[in-house]
């Protein structure tokens with residue numbers, strides 16, 4: 138019988154994380170010999186030694202340690218190289234291999250929207266950076282709209298248009314994504330109401346990175362009968378891809394998705 142593997146999520150805070158439930162649901166129901174725990178980590182520079190001392194086979198990393206996780210790895214593969222941010226680590230014969238499944242998870246979550254050619258990203262933080270970079274890779278024409286100008290600087294070389302609210306100009310988009318934290322703990326819209334109304338009247342699909350609630354932004358999209366989704370599928374998408382890496386592709390993606398989706402109803 139194969140040895141039982143141990144996986145973990147590192148974060149601060151981490152008590153709210155759904156990842157243990159999501160991954161354990163897959164392991165248990167597909168009889169994969171592994172379990173998944175939460176590790177509250179104050180100091181991100183201790184990530185590597187904590188990972189090794191726990192004898193982990195892999196881990197996910199959440200706020201605020203994703204950049205430290207990038208530094209903790211021996212090798213970075215795929216998209217994580219483009220953004221310098223790691224959310225998944227796999228222990229490959231003692232070497233820590235870093236991946237980023239957040240942006241691919243998002244792409245996985247919007248597959249049902251079909252072919253997206255133009256996208257507007259609301260916000261210019263870490264999530265916006267990962268999504269913008271991933272969209273550009275897929276030849277999607279990207280506009281970034283943010284409250285403050287300073288954070289837009291790092292986007293100017295990669296995306297076609299960057300704008301603050303006062304410079305916003307009406308344009309048609311296939312997809313609009315809210316990556317701001319507006320609506321997470323408040324009832325704010327990601328931009329002034331007249332801009333949001335204009336944006337929603339000119340888009341085909343809407344997505345929000347926030348999950349577990351209908352944000353005021355999504356409520357407006359719903360009122361306007363626009364097809365929308367919250368961040369739960371993004372969370373699911375990154376989790377499915379991480380689990381596929383953890384289980385060395387021994388489980389079928391379809392099965393991982395089925396059991397991980399089920400964990401959202403528990």
Ligand code: NDP
Nearest residue numbers: 260261262263264284285316317318319327346368371372
């Ligand atoms: P960051 O802190 O890096 O960026 C936050 C962005 O939100 C900034 O652009 C900021 O603008 C903007 N913002 C904050 N408050 C407001 C407001 N009231 N009105 C307008 N803009 C505002 O955050 P992250 O990119 O790490 O995370 C963003 C969101 O995405 C969070 O809600 C997080 O929970 C969610 N998320 C979801 C994931 C999932 O799997 N579903 C994965 C990762 C993140 P400014 O520059 O002007 O300050």
